Amino acid sequence: MDLPAASHIPLQRCPDLGIISDTPKGRGVFATRDIPAKTVIDVCPVLVLGIEENKKHLEHTSLYHYTYNWPIIDQDGKKKVAQAVIFGLGSMFNHSTQEQNVVWERDADRLFITYRASRDICAGEELCISYGDHLTFKDVDCPAPPRPDEEMAQLNQIQLD
Ligand SMILES: C[S@@+](CC[C@H](N)C(=O)[O-])C[C@H]1O[C@@H](n2cnc3c(N)ncnc32)[C@H](O)[C@@H]1O
Numbered sequence: 001m002d003l004p005a006a007s008h009i010p011l012q013r014c015p016d017l018g019i020i021s022d023t024p025k026g027r028g029v030f031a032t033r034d035i036p037a038k039t040v041i042d043v044c045p046v047l048v049l050g051i052e053e054n055k056k057h058l059e060h061t062s063l064y065h066y067t068y069n070w071p072i073i074d075q076d077g078k079k080k081v082a083q084a085v086i087f088g089l090g091s092m093f094n095h096s097t098q099e100q101n102v103v104w105e106r107d108a109d110r111l112f113i114t115y116r117a118s119r120d121i122c123a124g125e126e127l128c129i130s131y132g133d134h135l136t137f138k139d140v141d142c143p144a145p146p147r148p149d150e151e152m153a154q155l156n157q158i159q160l161d
Contacts, residue, residue, distance in 0.1 A: 009112055013042045013089070017127070024140040025094040029127045034120065041102055041115040041127065044088035048072065048111065054083045065136060066091045071108055086113060096128035096141055104129060 016033040048070050070084035103118045
């Protein structure tokens with residue numbers, strides 16, 4: 001049966017993907033072939049949770065680490081930030097501060113997110129998004145800060161004019 005274009009959200013997922021289970025970030029999504037820039041990686045439906053529901057229940061579960069901020073308008077017409085569960089690969093992308101290669105766009109009215117390659121991605125590369133600045137875990141990509149003795153040695157090398 002043909003569906004009229006306006007009647008549905010076309011779902012799409014790039015086939016050239018695999019999950020590796022034992023990375024330093026836990027499971028991660030990897031390219032099994034080269035993926036050109038702008039390729040749609042996945043289109044994921046979302047479930048928006050009530051703010052109270054989130055505070056009372058979800059924040060106390062592991063699922064909390066998988067939700068995204070989601071803008072809503074409450075009953076009084078005020079803008080609020082709720083949390084949304086993402087169905088599909090969107091929940092599996094790890095964070096990278098320097099090497100993001102996937103961008104995402106919300107459709108807040110129709111409740112889905114589209115993920116696209118932000119640049120050419122080579123086979124074997126991990127697909128990563130940005131979680132923003134407030135991480136709830138230690139980023140394994142970030143170099144450890146220098147030890148105090150190393151820091152002092154570095155400072156001593158700086159010559160002041
Ligand atoms: C949305 S999940 C991503 C999938 C997850 N790796 C898994 O195995 O289910 C988010 C979690 O992945 C891990 N993670 C994502 N990016 C990371 C990073 N840059 N460094 C360390 N852990 C990361 C953290 O445990 C985080 O809470």
